[in-house]
Amino acid sequence: MRLITFTSAESAAPRVGALVDGGDAAVDLSAAGVADTLEDLIAGGQESLAAARDAIDSGASRRPASDITLHAPLSHPPKNVMCVGKNYHAHAQEFHSSGFDASSGKDAAALPEHPVVFTKAHTSIVGPGVPIDTGLDPTRSTDYEGELAVVIGRGGRGIRQADCWSHVFGYTIVNDVTARITQQTHRQWFLGKSIDTFCPMGPTLVTAEEVPDVRELTLTTTVNGEPRQQARVADLVFDIPTLIEVISRSIRLEPGDIIATGTPAGVGIGFQPPRYLRPGDSVAITIEPIGTLENPVT
Incomplete structure (x- = not known):
């Protein structure tokens, strides 16, 4: 469905x-x-x-x-939207080389040894077609991040990888919009990613039985029709069973919890100079069979 x-x-x-x-x-x-x-x-x-x-x-x-x-399919999940940073191989290197990764030392490896988990305030969630308001980013460094999001069905704590699929209700799309300079300045990611309108979600929530092998899904992001990101979910550094196991070790997952699994290479800060979003732009993220999540930028 x-x-x-x-x-x-x-x-x-x-x-x-x-x-x-x-x-x-x-x-x-x-x-x-x-x-x-x-x-x-x-x-x-x-x-x-x-x-x-x-x-x-x-x-x-x-x-x-x-x-x-x-x-947005879910506007009031039980928790903030849980997100995973640097979780596609090429994007991990892209972000590491960009100069914006303040989460690790200069000499740290590009690929994380363990999942990098952070959250976005649920108040940042908006639906398809709702403008991303760059006026709320005083640094004018607003970037896009197309992501597959997992929605939890049956909750639990201490979920093993072998059992994770029985806890997945379905999938949707999240645009993990980010104020890059805010993210870098505060040396953590919550403030730069939780700005109002900075979590477009949708257009649908596809139930798990509609996706026989989630690893075969392909994510594509365009800005003003120009292709920017394309990757298969199989390219994740830490796959969905790993993410569910790690997060649920000490945190009880609840029905409706959302885990955004990470973004591929091709974000704005991967360009020289960075290509930030500007008023008048339009960002479209497609993952079939979920559909296309498209939002204008103001």
């Missing part, structure tokens, strides 16, 4: 739905009584998923997708 959060002319309150018919139509799962929010649907586990499938199969509560507005 390609699950969505949406509003329409009839309802300003966000509702849960599913895109069907190749994305041309949407089923209103809230009207069908499945769940009021995607967070609730995830917490409902297999029972809620079965109810969603039944609603889709019944053909009820269906409308043209052109009649709705998509929002």
